[in-house]
Amino acid sequence: MVDQTGRIGMPRGNLPPLELHVPEPRFRPGDPVDYSWLDIPGAGELPRFDEACEARETMPATLGMVRVLDGKHRAVGPWDPRLDPETLRRILRTMALTRAFDDRMYRGQRQGKTSFYMKCTGEEAVSVAHAYALAGDDMVFPSYRQQGILIARDYPLVEMVNQIYSNRADRLKGRQLPIMYSARDYGFFTISGNLATQFPQAVGWAMASAIKGDTRIATSFVGEGSSAEGDFHAAMTFAAVYNAPVILNVVNNQWAISSFSGFAGAERSTFAARAVGYGIAGLRVDGNDALAVYAATQWAANRARANKGPTLIEHFTYRAEGHSTSDDPSAYRSAHEREEWPLGDPVMRLARHLIALGEWDDERHAAMDREVAEEVKAAAKAAEKNGVLGHGFHHPFHTMFEDVFEDLPWNLREQAEQAIREREAKWPDARSPGTGEEGEGA
Amino acid sequence: MNMIEAINDALHVMMGHDPDVVVFGEDVGYFGGVFRATAGLQAKFGKMRVFDTPINECGIIGAAVGMAAYGLRPVPEIQFADYIYPGLDQLISEAARLRYRSAGEFTAPITVRSPFGGGIFGGQTHSQSPEALFTHVSGLKTVIPSTPHDAKGLLIAAIEDNDPVIFFEPKRIYNGPFDGYYDHPSKTWKNYPGGQVPEGYYSIPLGKARTVREGSAMTVLVYGTMVHVAEAVLAEKGVDAEILDLRTLWPLDIEAVEKSVQKTGKCLVIHEATRTSGFGAELVSLVQERCFYHLEVPIERVTGFDTPYPHSLEWAYFPGPVRIGDAVDRLMKE
Numbered sequence: 001m002v003d004q005t006g007r008i009g010m011p012r013g014n015l016p017p018l019e020l021h022v023p024e025p026r027f028r029p030g031d032p033v034d035y036s037w038l039d040i041p042g043a044g045e046l047p048r049f050d051e052a053c054e055a056r057e058t059m060p061a062t063l064g065m066v067r068v069l070d071g072k073h074r075a076v077g078p079w080d081p082r083l084d085p086e087t088l089r090r091i092l093r094t095m096a097l098t099r100a101f102d103d104r105m106y107r108g109q110r111q112g113k114t115s116f117y118m119k120c121t122g123e124e125a126v127s128v129a130h131a132y133a134l135a136g137d138d139m140v141f142p143s144y145r146q147q148g149i150l151i152a153r154d155y156p157l158v159e160m161v162n163q164i165y166s167n168r169a170d171r172l173k174g175r176q177l178p179i180m181y182s183a184r185d186y187g188f189f190t191i192s193g194n195l196a197t198q199f200p201q202a203v204g205w206a207m208a209s210a211i212k213g214d215t216r217i218a219t220s221f222v223g224e225g226s227s228a229e230g231d232f233h234a235a236m237t238f239a240a241v242y243n244a245p246v247i248l249n250v251v252n253n254q255w256a257i258s259s260f261s262g263f264a265g266a267e268r269s270t271f272a273a274r275a276v277g278y279g280i281a282g283l284r285v286d287g288n289d290a291l292a293v294y295a296a297t298q299w300a301a302n303r304a305r306a307n308k309g310p311t312l313i314e315h316f317t318y319r320a321e322g323h324s325t326s327d328d329p330s331a332y333r334s335a336h337e338r339e340e341w342p343l344g345d346p347v348m349r350l351a352r353h354l355i356a357l358g359e360w361d362d363e364r365h366a367a368m369d370r371e372v373a374e375e376v377k378a379a380a381k382a383a384e385k386n387g388v389l390g391h392g393f394h395h396p397f398h399t400m401f402e403d404v405f406e407d408l409p410w411n412l413r414e415q416a417e418q419a420i421r422e423r424e425a426k427w428p429d430a431r432s433p434g435t436g437e438e439g440e441g442a
Numbered sequence: 443m444n445m446i447e448a449i450n451d452a453l454h455v456m457m458g459h460d461p462d463v464v465v466f467g468e469d470v471g472y473f474g475g476v477f478r479a480t481a482g483l484q485a486k487f488g489k490m491r492v493f494d495t496p497i498n499e500c501g502i503i504g505a506a507v508g509m510a511a512y513g514l515r516p517v518p519e520i521q522f523a524d525y526i527y528p529g530l531d532q533l534i535s536e537a538a539r540l541r542y543r544s545a546g547e548f549t550a551p552i553t554v555r556s557p558f559g560g561g562i563f564g565g566q567t568h569s570q571s572p573e574a575l576f577t578h579v580s581g582l583k584t585v586i587p588s589t590p591h592d593a594k595g596l597l598i599a600a601i602e603d604n605d606p607v608i609f610f611e612p613k614r615i616y617n618g619p620f621d622g623y624y625d626h627p628s629k630t631w632k633n634y635p636g637g638q639v640p641e642g643y644y645s646i647p648l649g650k651a652r653t654v655r656e657g658s659a660m661t662v663l664v665y666g667t668m669v670h671v672a673e674a675v676l677a678e679k680g681v682d683a684e685i686l687d688l689r690t691l692w693p694l695d696i697e698a699v700e701k702s703v704q705k706t707g708k709c710l711v712i713h714e715a716t717r718t719s720g721f722g723a724e725l726v727s728l729v730q731e732r733c734f735y736h737l738e739v740p741i742e743r744v745t746g747f748d749t750p751y752p753h754s755l756e757w758a759y760f761p762g763p764v765r766i767g768d769a770v771d772r773l774m775k776e
Contacts, residue, residue, distance in 0.1 A: 171547075182544040190543050202509065204505030205508035235504070238501045241496055403545055408602045
């Protein structure tokens with residue numbers, strides 16, 4: 001409109017000053033926790049959509065939740081994947097092994113054997129059940145809390161510990177931060193510390209698989225926090241445009257270090273609901289229900305393999321531990337959050353389901369826990385023989401300059417020589433213990 | 443053959459040669475790219491191997507990384523080098539480090555093609571020369587041809603290379619060499635030796651400079667469009683300069699640089715990019731470190747100004763014959 005002065009635009013009148021909303025989590029340290037605001041649909045309520053349905057038809061699944069295990073530990077409803085007890089026990093054991101591995105490596109970090117560790121406690125079902133629902137040669141572009149996928153695929157634990165301890169047997173030559181594995185032969189892409197970068201890469205891999213007429217699909221993970229990165233949206237656009245055979249997973253564990261999910265937009269919508277705007281199928285799944293994660297993954301994998309396109313899965317879960325060994329969650333969130341998380345613990349929920357089926361009992365569970373702890377202990381001991389970070393064996397200096405390019409250019413040749421000269425000045429007695437030069441040779 | 447045709451030819455050769463080569467980018471499919479570099483490829487090799495993309499450089503390069511991890515050889519186009527920044531994280535943190543961080547398990551044999559540089563009245567968003575950014579990145583190779591012959595041979599080598607390559611195409615000389623005088627009649631590649639492009643497959647090794655002309659009065663280190671400007675200015679001044687077209691900025695052909703500067707005792711570094719922290723700074727440092735006792739006079743550096751590329755004042759910005767001529771005079775006075 002045009003006002004009396006001839007200016008174009010709306011008059012302001014007596015409007016209140018504009019203001020921003022800065023999200024604030026519901027509970028801070030010391031606060032009692034009340035989860036009654038959280039709307040969690042009942043198990044078995046959500047219909048199972050046809051795997052070939054239009055993406056927009058999945059809208060109810062992006063606002064509701066795929067849940068299979070009910071309050072009485074029964075598998076109910078159309079999403080029940082009807083797994084046999086043997087498979088259920090294997091999934092349970094893999095989750096328990098993942099938890100035992102995390103516990104041991106966490107202690108290893110506290111004992112100074114490595115610089116850093118990240119547990120996935122409370123999120124074991126997200127990676128383990130996902131891996132069980134894929135084909136073994138489907139390609140995973142993981143983030144940093146999917147160690148359960150490597151474990152589910154029987155990647156040797158000792159190799160994982162070698163990587164975490166950055167010792168001379170670490171196949172990544174001690175270059176990567178602990179837990180940033182790479183295992184091409186296990187369909188596990190090298191992990192980056194830059195968040196969400198793997199999302200468009202997974203789409204590219206899936207596109208390549210389609211270009212070559214392959215039948216393998218790709219799957220990728222981000223945390224809900226990094227769904228705010230541009231890469232997330234690039235991946236969603238590319239996946240939708242080319243109908244790429246990919247599963248894009250958002251692990252909504254409520255916290256991105258100390259920023260709660262509201263800073264990624266969780267107050268406005270579910271993360272799964274973002275799918276439909278892109279023309280991608282979306283599912284929100286109870287991430288602490290292994291059967292639900294399995295069912296959702298299986299649905300998405302079948303859909304991708306049938307050329308029906310990508311799926312975004314939001315795994316609704318809770319990060320029971322700190323972000324990493326460098327984090328102290330008691331400084332920013334209520335301790336009761338974890339205790340009262342209404343979706344429970346994924347390991348215990350699956351165990352109780354098996355018990356309810358008459359296929360498991362407390363004694364077998366206790367025996368399994370002892371067994372996986374022993375397995376992890378043996379792997380850690382074996383890896384320690386190859387050294388731990390900062391003490392003992394690491395890779396020779398020259399490896400620092402390898403793999404920058406396929407061939408060593410002149411500048412890296414010169415710098416490698418410099419590093420070797422410096423070594424002599426820094427550690428004149430290069431063979432004495434603790435210098436880290438034992439592996440270097442004379 | 444002009445440079446665009448040579449690049450197009452290289453892509454045809456390599457797509458025919460290797461079924462794992464895929465070409466994609468904004469407008470590259472049916473239309474063949476805004477500069478026509480990918481014309482005819484989709485018709486010949488199909489939509490699965492040559493296709494348009496969303497306007498999303500992060501997605502273009504990120505998808506290329508995933509495709510490379512699968513085993514393809516992606517050749518994505520970034521429509522103008524100025525638009526590459528949204529894809530930088532994928533290029534710098536991912537593609538360039540994939541081999542290193544996975545200890546060789548995964549590699550990224552990607553060739554990112556992108557027209558760069560000014561001289562076509564592209565304003566500040568279609569004229570930048572960001573090559574120095576990429577030479578700073580461990581694990582990336584930076585290649586810039588200056589003739590159609592080199593463009594084809596170097597592009598073929600880049601696509602065959604097992605490391606990620608950023609291939610900057612000096613768009614001012616897509617259609618003909620350029621002497622730096624914007625009011626001179628435009629030339630075509632037809633009558634230049636560099637415009638003679640052999641048919642079929644040939645490659646020019648990365649990391650090797652080309653001696654444009656031999657000489658003894660000074661060494662000129664230059665690449666891209668500026669090769670031709672330098673050649674014209676020095677010919678006009680009658681200076682017996684040795685002109686080295688670097689062709690691959692990194693890994694640099696340090697042997698050729700050292701050999702030439704040690705012979706001539708004088709060094710002139712020319713590029714179109716902004717001056718401060720430009721690639722010229724690296725060249726000057728290297729020459730100073732490695733050829734100091736052979737130098738008769740201080741090294742001269744001719745560059746663009748430290749401003750964004752202005753539209754109407756493009757020719758005032760461009761490091762043309764006057765700026766280069768002054769530097770040559772200073773070097774020759776001693």
